[in-house]
Amino acid sequence: xxxxxxxxxxxxxxxxxxxxxxxxxxxxxxxxxxxxxxxxxxxxxxxxxxxxxxxxxxxxxxxxxxxxxxxxxxxxxxxxxxxxxxxxxxxxxxxxxxxxxxxxxxxxxxxxxxxxxxxxxxxxxxxxxxxxxxxxxxxxxxxxxxxxxxxxxxxxxxxxxxxxxxxxxxxxxxxxxxxxxxxxxxxxxxxxxxxxxxxxxxxxxxxxxxxxxxxxxxxxxxxxxxxxxxxxxxxxxxxxxxxxxxxxxxxxxxxxxxxxxxxxxxxxxxxxxxxxxxxxxxxxxxxxxxxxxxxxxxxxxxxxxxxxxxxxxxxxxxxxxxxxxxxxxxxxxxxxxxxxxxxxxxxxxxxxxxxxxxxxxxx
Amino acid sequence: xxxxxxxxxxxxxxxxxxxxxxxxxxxxxxxxxxxxxxxxxxxxxxxxxxxxxxxxxxxxxxxxxxxxxxxxxxxxxxxxxxxxxxxxxxxxxxxxxxxxxxxxxxxxxxxxxxxxxxxxxxxxxxxxxxxxxxxxxxxxxxxxxxxxxxxxxxxxxxxxxxxxxxxxxxxxxxxxxxxxxxxxxxxxxxxxxxxxxxxxxxxxxxxxxxxxxxxxxxxxxxxxxxxxxxxxxxxxxxxxxxxxxxxxxxxxxxxxxxxxxxxxxxxxxxxxxxxxxxxxxxxxxxxxxxxxxxxxxxxxxxxxxxxxxxxxxxxxxxxxxxxxxxxxxxxxxxxxxxxxxxxxxxxxxxxxxxxxxxxxxxx
Numbered sequence: 001x002x003x004x005x006x007x008x009x010x011x012x013x014x015x016x017x018x019x020x021x022x023x024x025x026x027x028x029x030x031x032x033x034x035x036x037x038x039x040x041x042x043x044x045x046x047x048x049x050x051x052x053x054x055x056x057x058x059x060x061x062x063x064x065x066x067x068x069x070x071x072x073x074x075x076x077x078x079x080x081x082x083x084x085x086x087x088x089x090x091x092x093x094x095x096x097x098x099x100x101x102x103x104x105x106x107x108x109x110x111x112x113x114x115x116x117x118x119x120x121x122x123x124x125x126x127x128x129x130x131x132x133x134x135x136x137x138x139x140x141x142x143x144x145x146x147x148x149x150x151x152x153x154x155x156x157x158x159x160x161x162x163x164x165x166x167x168x169x170x171x172x173x174x175x176x177x178x179x180x181x182x183x184x185x186x187x188x189x190x191x192x193x194x195x196x197x198x199x200x201x202x203x204x205x206x207x208x209x210x211x212x213x214x215x216x217x218x219x220x221x222x223x224x225x226x227x228x229x230x231x232x233x234x235x236x237x238x239x240x241x242x243x244x245x246x247x248x249x250x251x252x253x254x255x256x257x258x259x260x261x262x263x264x265x266x267x268x269x270x271x272x273x274x275x276x277x278x279x280x281x282x283x284x285x286x287x288x289x290x291x292x293x294x295x296x297x298x299x300x301x302x303x304x305x306x307x308x309x310x311x312x313x314x315x316x317x318x319x320x321x322x323x324x325x326x327x328x329x330x331x332x333x334x335x336x337x338x339x340x341x342x343x344x345x346x347x348x349x350x351x352x353x354x355x356x357x358x359x360x361x362x363x
Numbered sequence: 364x365x366x367x368x369x370x371x372x373x374x375x376x377x378x379x380x381x382x383x384x385x386x387x388x389x390x391x392x393x394x395x396x397x398x399x400x401x402x403x404x405x406x407x408x409x410x411x412x413x414x415x416x417x418x419x420x421x422x423x424x425x426x427x428x429x430x431x432x433x434x435x436x437x438x439x440x441x442x443x444x445x446x447x448x449x450x451x452x453x454x455x456x457x458x459x460x461x462x463x464x465x466x467x468x469x470x471x472x473x474x475x476x477x478x479x480x481x482x483x484x485x486x487x488x489x490x491x492x493x494x495x496x497x498x499x500x501x502x503x504x505x506x507x508x509x510x511x512x513x514x515x516x517x518x519x520x521x522x523x524x525x526x527x528x529x530x531x532x533x534x535x536x537x538x539x540x541x542x543x544x545x546x547x548x549x550x551x552x553x554x555x556x557x558x559x560x561x562x563x564x565x566x567x568x569x570x571x572x573x574x575x576x577x578x579x580x581x582x583x584x585x586x587x588x589x590x591x592x593x594x595x596x597x598x599x600x601x602x603x604x605x606x607x608x609x610x611x612x613x614x615x616x617x618x619x620x621x622x623x624x625x626x627x628x629x630x631x632x633x634x635x636x637x638x639x640x641x642x643x644x645x646x647x648x649x650x651x652x653x654x655x656x657x658x659x660x661x662x663x664x665x666x667x668x669x670x671x672x673x674x675x676x677x678x679x680x681x682x683x684x685x686x687x688x689x690x691x692x693x694x695x696x697x698x699x700x701x702x703x704x705x706x707x708x709x710x711x712x713x714x715x716x717x718x719x720x721x722x723x724x725x726x
Contacts, residue, residue, distance in 0.1 A: 011399050018392045022385060023425055029381045030433045036374050062386055070393045074448050078389065081444055085437050094608050118607045120585050136609060222483050244481045245457050246499060
């Protein structure tokens with residue numbers, strides 16, 4: 001926009017032109033997606049049109065190319081919706097999630113599949129698995145770890161009895177800040193409002209930085225933010241949304257004790273997802289109970305320089321072995337070095353099950 | 364796409380090209396929106412950038428121009444999100460709504476303002492009004508009528524004590540269908556599953572068409588749909604989502620007793636919204652209690668051929684008059700024939716308050 005128009009009227013006309021062009025291009029994109037679907041159906045009448053690895057690639061590319069001024073995450077969100085709408089035209093993706101509606105799991109499902117997907121709340125994690133297994137839906141969305149409850153064991157356990165694989169992951173990040181009104185001085189804070197759960201999540205930081213401030217629990221972090229607006233000696237612990245809404249100043253950012261204060265969800269399905277270029281693999285390994293078993297298990301990963309991103313130990317439910325390990329690492333099971341490691345792990349373990357390779361969460 | 368590419372690879376390349384173009388155009392649109400904001404701020408440092416009438420015009424234009432294959436409503440949804448993202452770049456719209464999260468009111472707020480708006484749940488309708496009046500948020504979203512509770516009197520009453528105006532409306536439509544599995548015959552349905560609320564909403568239709576079928580209440584309409592999947596003599600009352608999800612056949616559509624089974628919400632704010640071309644106006648009128656008062660009140664509307672879309676009577680809370688009427692009609696208070704009618708109404712009534720003129724709900 002070097003020879004940019006300069007008055008409101010010209011700008012609005014330019015916006016109308018741009019909108020017409022965007023409309024035309026999105027429509028052509030939908031037409032292309034329709035033809036892709038036609039060709040795929042000719043090749044295989046049962047073809048699934050949703051391809052997680054392709055979607056991850058498109059979004060990564062968009063974020064790379066994005067020239068601004070919109071930030072990459074926002075632009076990716078718009079493209080997620082465009083892809084979701086194009087896909088729904090031919091074959092709406094059906095998704096079951098752990099309900100009820102309005103929970104973070106629904107938010108994760110919408111974030112991943114876009115608003116055009118058909119989504120339905122289930123009452124329990126098993127039900128989500130069951131609906132996917134029965135073929136009533138294409139995918140399920142279940143929480144796998146969150147900052148308040150830690151790992152959702154029930155989800156991990158469900159995989160042990162299930163033939164489903166992991167097709168993707170979604171991460172919702174949650175940050176807490178210490179917020180004050182403009183007129184408040186950092187050293188004058190004598191009272192802090194927040195929801196009890198947020199106090200728990202920021203306890204260490206508060207003990208270190210505001211050991212003498214009175215902590216007043218309130219019904220929500222939004223309520224906390226509202227209260228400090230008129231109290232010059234008070235602060236609130238709350239997130240970005242409340243800070244923006246009440247124009248509060250952040251005197252400290254990201255004060256949660258665990259830096260990865262986030263909730264992670266898994267997308268489960270029947271699909272073996274091809275490589276996207278940046279993938280993760282989840283496996284579950286049963287070991288015989290003997291000294292050094294875990295060390296033996298992890299050694300091949302170290303030798304092949306494969307990054308472990310997570311390891312959970314769970315008691316086995318069978319008498320044969322004592323523990324099972326849920327391991328997440330970077331890489332796709334079709335990569336030669338990953339399949340080499342899996343081969344070695346199979347020799348050392350009582351049992352190995354690959355839960356799936358999937359694109360690393362894009363946003 | 365007359366000289367269309369024919370294989371998957373070419374189609375995917377074309378989609379990538381289209382995505383690059385869409386990305387470029389959305390970015391330029393955001394840049395234009397930023398300049399609009401700059402110019403407005405120079406003219407008035409307190410300027411509000413969100414203009415309901417402009418947004419309604421853009422969406423109507425998009426729906427008119429939309430060539431398919433995406434349907435107009437879906438395309439409008441995408442543009443709503445694009446506009447919401449562009450606006451949030453400069454000045455995120457702040458919205459308070461009647462909570463908790465996950466309710467239809469939140470859905471209405473997101474539908475109207477897009478996902479980039481900053482929105483916060485409030486515990487009561489008064490609180491929504493208070494937050495807007497205090498200037499903590501730009502807009503509030505409150506339900507004004509729904510199919511289960513009828514008119515939300517509390518919302519109407521709040522307007523009597525408030526200086527806020529109505530800046531817009533959002534309608535969420537809710538349809539019920541009678542659904543069966545493929546193998547079920549219409550005349551063999553001996554049992555019907557549904558949520559008790561849906562039974563209530565379809566009672567007359569059921570009495571007329573399936574007087575002898577057993578009605579079995581279940582916890583949700585989704586559950587009802589799931590059950591009939593395997594019962595050849597059963598049907599479920601449920602919505603589009605459940606029909607799609609379980610691939611059920613609609614043996615009867617829109618069986619709700621009231622054809623306008625929907626929930627309507629109002630956007631409240633401080634703004635006087637200019638004409639968008641298709642507008643509605645809400646007024647509240649206090650009449651002295653005398654024979655023929657209502658007829659007198661309505662006569663000027665009839666004479667000027669102004670469409671009334673709604674009329675509600677509420678007992679007055681003051682001793683001076685006995686009733687107040689909430690009237691919605693088509694037109695904008697800046698139109699000459701509307702202001703003529705308002706002039707006449709003012710002569711006949713004890714008091715008239717224009718709650719606002721606003722664009723008719725687009726979707």
